[in-house]
Amino acid sequence: MRFRGVRAGFASMIWGTRAPSRVKFFCWLLVQRRIHTRDVLLRKCIVAAEDAGCPLCSATLETADHMLFSCPFATNFWQKVNVAVDGVTICTLSALTTAAAAAVDSEVEFSMLCCWQLWKHRNAVVFQQLPSSLARLLCCCREDTVLWRDRLLKAHRSDVGAWLRALSQ
Numbered sequence: 001m002r003f004r005g006v007r008a009g010f011a012s013m014i015w016g017t018r019a020p021s022r023v024k025f026f027c028w029l030l031v032q033r034r035i036h037t038r039d040v041l042l043r044k045c046i047v048a049a050e051d052a053g054c055p056l057c058s059a060t061l062e063t064a065d066h067m068l069f070s071c072p073f074a075t076n077f078w079q080k081v082n083v084a085v086d087g088v089t090i091c092t093l094s095a096l097t098t099a100a101a102a103a104v105d106s107e108v109e110f111s112m113l114c115c116w117q118l119w120k121h122r123n124a125v126v127f128q129q130l131p132s133s134l135a136r137l138l139c140c141c142r143e144d145t146v147l148w149r150d151r152l153l154k155a156h157r158s159d160v161g162a163w164l165r166a167l168s169q
C-alpha cells in the first residue's frame with residue numbers, strides 16, 4: 001500500500017469500501033494489472049501467443065482493459081446498465097465510478113460488483129465451458145446486489161433499488 005512513504009492512490013478507494021474481502025482483493029490486483037487475463041499468462045509463458053486471445057470475441061490478446069471495457073460483450077453489458085465507459089481503463093477506474101454514480105446513484109461498490117461479475121462470467125466461460133450470456137451475468141449481478149445490501153453503509157442501502165433497476169433492464 002505504500003512505496004517509499006507514498007501511499008498508493010487507489011488504496012483507500014478499494015480497501016475503504018464495503019465490498020466483500022475477496023472482491024477488494026480482486027480489485028487490488030486488477031488496478032495493478034495482476035489478475036490472470038491471458039496477456040499476463042502469456043508474459044509468464046503459461047500460454048502461447050496463439051492461445052492468448054479473448055475467450056469471448058475474436059480479439060487476439062485478452063487484457064484486463066479488454067475484458068472489462070472494450071470487449072463487445074463488456075460494452076454490451078455497460079450499455080445495458082446505462083454506464084458510459086468510453087475511454088475508461090484500469091488506470092481510470094475512478095472515471096468508471098463517476099459514470100456509475102451518474103447512471104445508478106451508486107457508490108464505488110457498484111462498479112466493483114460489475115467488474116467482479118464480468119471476471120467471474122469470463123472464468124465460467126473459460127473453466128466451465130458455459131456459453132457467454134448477458135442474461136446470466138445480469139442475474140448474477142442482481143444476486144450479489146441483494147447479498148451486498150446489508151454490507152453497505154445504512155445511508156447507501158436505499159441505492160440498491162437503483163442498482164437492481166439498472167441490472168434488470
Ligand SMILES: [Zn+2]
Binds near residue numbers: 054
Ligand atoms: Zn473480447
